Amino acid sequence: xxxxxxxxxxADLGAEAPCCPPIAQNRIPAQTAATLAxxxxxxxxxxxxxxxxxxxxxxxGEACVCDLAPAFEISGPTVSHHLKVLREAGLVxxxxxxxxxxxxxxxxxxxxxxxxxxxxxxxxx
Amino acid sequence: xxxxxxxxxxADLGAEAPCCPPIAQNRIPAQTAATLAxxxxxxxxxxxxxxxxxxxxxxxGEACVCDLAPAFEISGPTVSHHLKVLREAGLVxxxxxxxxxxxxxxxxxxxxxxxxxxxxxxxxx
DNA sequence: GATCGGTTTCGACAGTTGTCGAGTTTGATG
DNA sequence: CATCAAACTCGACAACTGTCGAAACCGATC
Numbered sequence: 001x002x003x004x005x006x007x008x009x010x011a012d013l014g015a016e017a018p019c020c021p022p023i024a025q026n027r028i029p030a031q032t033a034a035t036l037a038x039x040x041x042x043x044x045x046x047x048x049x050x051x052x053x054x055x056x057x058x059x060x061g062e063a064c065v066c067d068l069a070p071a072f073e074i075s076g077p078t079v080s081h082h083l084k085v086l087r088e089a090g091l092v093x094x095x096x097x098x099x100x101x102x103x104x105x106x107x108x109x110x111x112x113x114x115x116x117x118x119x120x121x122x123x124x125x
Numbered sequence: 126x127x128x129x130x131x132x133x134x135x136a137d138l139g140a141e142a143p144c145c146p147p148i149a150q151n152r153i154p155a156q157t158a159a160t161l162a163x164x165x166x167x168x169x170x171x172x173x174x175x176x177x178x179x180x181x182x183x184x185x186g187e188a189c190v191c192d193l194a195p196a197f198e199i200s201g202p203t204v205s206h207h208l209k210v211l212r213e214a215g216l217v218x219x220x221x222x223x224x225x226x227x228x229x230x231x232x233x234x235x236x237x238x239x240x241x242x243x244x245x246x247x248x249x250x
Numbered sequence: 251g252a253t254c255g256g257t258t259t260c261g262a263c264a265g266t267t268g269t270c271g272a273g274t275t276t277g278a279t280g
Numbered sequence: 281c282a283t284c285a286a287a288c289t290c291g292a293c294a295a296c297t298g299t300c301g302a303a304a305c306c307g308a309t310c
Contacts, residue, residue: 075271078268
């Protein structure tokens with residue numbers, strides 16, 4: 001796999017949020033933990049994980065609720081609830097166009113979480 | 126053991142299971158979501174996030190409960206509870222030596238979660 | 251073997267979460 | 281304007297979570 005070494009700068013990861021070094025590198029401050037834990041919590045549900053994946057991997061980078069909801073066994077209101085959790089966690093954005101609401105992933109926070117979990121390659125499993 | 130009915134466990138994901146492509150690349154299967162959501166859930170608490178960070182960033186790669194517990198305001202049993210959640214999620218391992226119990230991070234799962242959240246660089250925030 | 255310190259387990263309790271059905275809002279179209 | 285469809289909000293309820301104090305467990309040391 002090609003390793004295009006364009007280093008991410010802090011600016012790439014979102015303006016106000018403090019971009020964190022990996023948790024395996026420095027002890028995470030309490031305030032940072034309090035800020036980022038809700039994002040992990042939002043990912044801690046199988047339905048929300050699938051929803052985010054469907055949104056983030058969708059053609060054009062966005063997905064309509066009318067396409068998301070039928071993919072699950074649960075009721076419409078429950079899907080709406082899960083989308084709200086993802087929204088309030090800062091992982092997705094919603095936009096209404098005509099009768100439909102389209103969701104779009106916000107990659108900034110996802111990158112932060114991924115960076116946080118990065119482990120040095122030399123460490124063995 | 127019958128493969129077809131036994132649900133995928135966290136431990137199974139370590140060695141030969143194909144480590145998941147980013148959720149922004151392909152729609153994540155329901156079974157993968159069900160397997161990995163508990164790991165995110167375990168990270169969804171500020172205390173557990175700090176505990177994991179203290180463990181993963183500790184000198185020698187391990188940390189004693191006797192060093193972890195005093196770093197928080199909560200009671201000993203509650204720290205123990207959070208460590209159990211991290212353990213059952215597959216994020217840490219525990220080992221008793223003499224009177225003390227040492228915790229060590231399991232980087233395999235952390236790498237999987239990080240890979241899952243990876244977003245293509247070309248995507249703008 | 252009795253005791254002690256470190257850690258976990260147990261039982262209880264308040265607060266949160268996931269789920270649903272019913273009702274509400276929003277925009278399009280007859 | 282009336283109606284319809286899409287999506288959300290509300291209220292309720294069972295299940296789960298974080299927390300604690302008390303008790304149990306496990307090695308070490310007396």
